[in-house]
Amino acid sequence: MTVTTAVAVPQRGGLARFVRRHGWTIGIYVLLLVLTLFWRSQTTVKWGPFDVQSLVIDALPLCFAACAQSIVIISGGIDLSVGSMMSLANVVSAKYMLHMSFDEAILFSLAVVAGAAVVGAITGLTIVVTRVADIIVTLAMLFVLGGLALAVLQVPGGGAPVRFQSLVSVDTVLTQWFPAALLILFGSFALLWLTVRRTRPGLALYAIGSNRGAAYLAGVNVKRSRILAYAYSGAFAALGGLAFTAASGLGDPNAGGIYTLNSVAAAVLGGVSLLGGVGGLIGPIAAAFVLTLVKTLMILRGVDQNYAQVIQGALIVLVVMIGGLAIRQKGKGS
Amino acid sequence: MSAAPQVRERPSLRRLAGDSPAAVLTLVFVAIFIGTDIVNRAQGGGAFLTLKQISTTFLFAAVLGLMAAGQTLVMLTGGVDLSVATTATAGAFAVSRFGTEGSPKAILIALVIGLVIGLVNGIGVALFRVNALIMTLGISTITLGLLTVQAQKQFTSLVPNFVVTLGSGRVLTYIPYDLFVWVPIAALIILGLRYSGIGRMIYAVGDNPVAARLAGVRTWQVLLFVYAICGLLSAAAGILLVGFNNAADLGIAAPFLLPSVAAVVIGGTSIFGGLGGYAGTILGALILTVLDSLLTILNASQAVRQIIYGLIVLALAAIYARATAAE
Secondary structure, three states, X not given: OOHHHHHHHHHHOHHHHHHHHOHHHHHHHHHHHHHHHHHHHHOOOXXXXXXXXXXXXXXXXXXXXXXXHHHHHHOOOOOOOHHHHHHHHHXXXXXXXXXXXXXXXXXXXXXXXXXXXXXXXXXXXXXHHHOOOHHHHHHHHHHHHHHHHHHHOOOOEOOOOHHHHHHHHOOEOXXXXXXXXXXXXXXHHHHHHHHHHOOHHHHHHHHHHHOHHHHHHOOOOHHHHHHHHHHHHHHHHHHHHHHHHHHHOOEOOOOOOOHHHHHHHHHXXXXXXXXXXXXXXXXXXXXXXXXXXXXXXXXXXXXXXXXHHHHHHHHHHHHHHHHHHHHHHHHHHO | OOHHHHHHHOOOHHHXXXXXXXXXXXXXXXXXXXXXXXXXXXOOOOOOOOHHHHHHHHHHHHHHHHHHHHHHHHHHOOOOOOOHHHHHHHHHHHHHHOHHHOHHHHHHHHHHHHHHHHHHHHHHHHHOOOOHHHHHHHHHHHHHHHHHHHHHOOOXXXXXXXXXXXXXXXXXXXXXXXXXXXXXXXXXXXXXXXXXXXXXXXXXXXXXXHHHHHOOOXXXXXXXXXXXXXXHHHHHHHHHHHHHHOOOOOOOOHHHHHHHHHHHHHOOOOOOOOOOOHHHHHHHHHHHHHXXXXXXXXXXXXXXXXXXXXXXXXXXXXXXXXXXXXX
16 A cells, blocks of 8 residues: 555545445445346346336345345354244244234234244354354254244145235335335334444444454453344344245245355355455345346246256355455455 | 362263263263163063164164265364265265166266265365355255256166165174275274374364465365365265165255264364364264164154254254363
8 A cells, every 4th residue: 555545545535435345235236237137138028117026026035034144144153044944934924824814914923023033042042152153053953943844834835914915016115116025125124234233232243243352352242242143133034934925925844945045145245254244234135136136037038947046056156256266365465 | 088189080071071072972872772772662662772773773874974974074174064965865866867877887977976066165165265164055056956957857767786785785684784885984084084194184274274284284185185075975875875765866865964964063073173083973973873763763753853853963062062161
């Protein structure tokens, strides 16, 4: 670094700093935009609000899963149980909501989210108390929660009130281009995350992910923060499961299967560093849309569904590889 | 007598676990075996503590033992391989797909597929420094997708007789054939880890990768080697498994993923690398296999089984973490 640049940066004002700090997140949104335009040029029939709607429905569960995973990764951990937690929330809601009224279903959803947060907190507590590695504990929880989901519903079934389903599938806000599902996504994001992000507990999550020892010495309650991260993960995963219920109108004990890997992929693609302490939720949400859109595009072009999964997996690995190389280059440069 | 020497001489479980984990694990294995015997008698199923059942336990444990062998090597370097189950499935598929072309060719193809999957994992982790968890989970997804596409195609599937014998047969009534695969590999790994250069380097890389690199170890070669071997051993496990089941399906090896990690953890290998060995893993695999028999005897449904299994793994890992932390 030369002196001139050091002086020049503050003079250039906020924009350059903003771009430098959020380059990756901006990049992922540009990618999403480019992919959307490409998608629009590829559809033969008139591309319209309905397509946007269907993309949002497809992407919604993954968006929530990405949020769940990102918070844990930011705090320096990993949560392999995200997929099973989604399955569990999905089957519990689908089994008991079947004959509920809309209002009851909403209240029940809130209870499911709260319950999942408690289960997540128990996972975190287990990690903190037993000192077993988070990978092992969450891998065990993947099986425990998956087993619970299987105990609730052995085969796909159940259902949800029609109005509850339309909340995600057909409702729009103000204009037909803005699906209500997006409002739910950003509403829960704002309510659950933005309110905490800049407060003491929120900053503590970043602190323990960045350097656990230093955070401890700085007076952060590391144990409580780790438990909080997993509680958040549980709540967001439950929202993902509920989104699945609303989108499909069905409970499936294996619904969450693919979401564990895809949530990690969306987090990494969205700019969350696996080393912890870096990133946010805005990027991973866009990354979840990108991952979903890539699959949509492939199926649109007549690629076999299973091949689409293979290609998506390969893309995830490639992205992580390139991301890893980029971080290494950056590290060498400074 | 004062109280002080008494305290020192008290043979605490903690101390014993720290000093000789293998002894404690053997005790646990025997205890669970006897417990299963009691439960089986109580349910009117007769004795479980028989030569026949011991032989069966070893027969079952070989598949898990081989998968956990690769997992042990990977975890000693501080990584984890979540693709072992799908790699084993790929191996199982290859054997039944090419079974009509003779068992040597079928087995060779299966092993080569395993090696290639392992190498791809290794290239990602060693050369591109991708997080092991993501790399192996991603490769696992890709493998499963490719297998699903393959499974939809029409082909004659036949598990060669040789593989069936290897996976399910016994010689002299009590000695499973698959031990002839498992025992030499186990011996090679245990001795290799202790006495060979690459074995010591695996510990060095896992303990402190930076120090190992500065000491002249080519870290990437060690990692590549470890993941390649893990793929190879997983495919071998898949071959034994398809021999036992006599047919391959897409979910054939999936139930082994958690146990493969659990066996290593129970066996005392640290997930952070550099600490542990294969001897403990073998006992871990045996303990988990008896546990599985116990759950079968208790007639647990798939759901209950999965829950109990996860909880037991958690409990054992927690006990172990506590025992070793006391040192």
